[in-house]
Amino acid sequence: MNSDSRTMGEGRVKPRATRARRAMADCPHCDEPGIIRSSEMVTPLHRDFYFTCSNPRCGHSWKAQMSFVHTISQPSQPRDGLNLPISPARSAHNGDPPRMPKTAA
Numbered sequence: 001m002n003s004d005s006r007t008m009g010e011g012r013v014k015p016r017a018t019r020a021r022r023a024m025a026d027c028p029h030c031d032e033p034g035i036i037r038s039s040e041m042v043t044p045l046h047r048d049f050y051f052t053c054s055n056p057r058c059g060h061s062w063k064a065q066m067s068f069v070h071t072i073s074q075p076s077q078p079r080d081g082l083n084l085p086i087s088p089a090r091s092a093h094n095g096d097p098p099r100m101p102k103t104a105a
């Protein structure tokens with residue numbers, strides 16, 4: 001996720017409740033960033049997000065889903081009963097997450 005929206009210069013922390021929640025999904029029609037309007041926990045490992053396109057001339061809104069796939073680094077305080085398997089790539093990469101593929105910009 002983008003960490004720049006959490007901290008502002010000089011170490012000030014922007015309150016979570018007032019910051020715009022931009023995210024993980026650009027509009028599939030115009031490629032402008034999507035803004036999360038609401039989200040709903042379906043299960044502890046699955047969440048639905050409702051987006052609106054930040055481009056006022058576009059007007060697209062959509063639902064997206066996020067599912068946790070696997071653990072990359074073990075938590076210090078695991079939740080009882082939560083079954084999130086260890087990444088199969090973890091051993092192949094000596095504990096490091098897989099490298100991001102290079103994309104043409």
Ligand SMILES: [Zn+2]
Nearest residue numbers: 027030053058
């Ligand atoms: Zn759009």
